[in-house]
Amino acid sequence: MGAKGNFDRAIAEFDQAIQLDPKDVDAYYSRGRAWSGKGDLDRAIADYNQAIQLNPKYGSAYVNRGSAWGNRGDLDRAIADYNQAIQLDPKNAKAYFNRGMAWEKKRSLQAALADFKMHAQLAPSDRDGLTAVKRVSKELRAR
Numbered sequence: 001m002g003a004k005g006n007f008d009r010a011i012a013e014f015d016q017a018i019q020l021d022p023k024d025v026d027a028y029y030s031r032g033r034a035w036s037g038k039g040d041l042d043r044a045i046a047d048y049n050q051a052i053q054l055n056p057k058y059g060s061a062y063v064n065r066g067s068a069w070g071n072r073g074d075l076d077r078a079i080a081d082y083n084q085a086i087q088l089d090p091k092n093a094k095a096y097f098n099r100g101m102a103w104e105k106k107r108s109l110q111a112a113l114a115d116f117k118m119h120a121q122l123a124p125s126d127r128d129g130l131t132a133v134k135r136v137s138k139e140l141r142a143r
Contacts, residue, residue: 007035010031011035036064057088059092066081066095082096082098083099092122096122100132101132109136110140113137119132
């Protein structure tokens with residue numbers, strides 16, 4: 001069975017968990033990740049919304065919902081979610097990286113560079129941050 005089948009199986013298991021406990025924040029969050037993996041961003045966003053409603057301080061739910069918004073092309077909503085995740089946890093490296101990617105897509109390169117630098121500082125072993133710093137710095141110098 002391929003990845004799609006794994007997502008379907010996971011979704012079915014999270015459906016059962018939610019039936020047993022409709023306030024299971026992690027089940028909504030995890031099912032949202034599975035929906036996102038399947039490419040069903042609307043359902044993913046709905047599950048992240050539910051997780052956030054149940055636990056407004058669930059930083060990872062904001063990061064993943066931001067990613068879903070970004071994948072739908074709604075960069076402003078994505079940035080708003082990353083902002084919220086960073087407010088909840090100023091050391092959330094993934095939120096900085098993802099927000100940097102959104103800023104870069106919006107062509108706000110100074111904001112992108114600041115976020116990529118923060119990501120590189122918080123997660124020095126993650127080469128993506130340093131690569132992004134170099135890429136955006138080079139583009140800014142070429143202007």
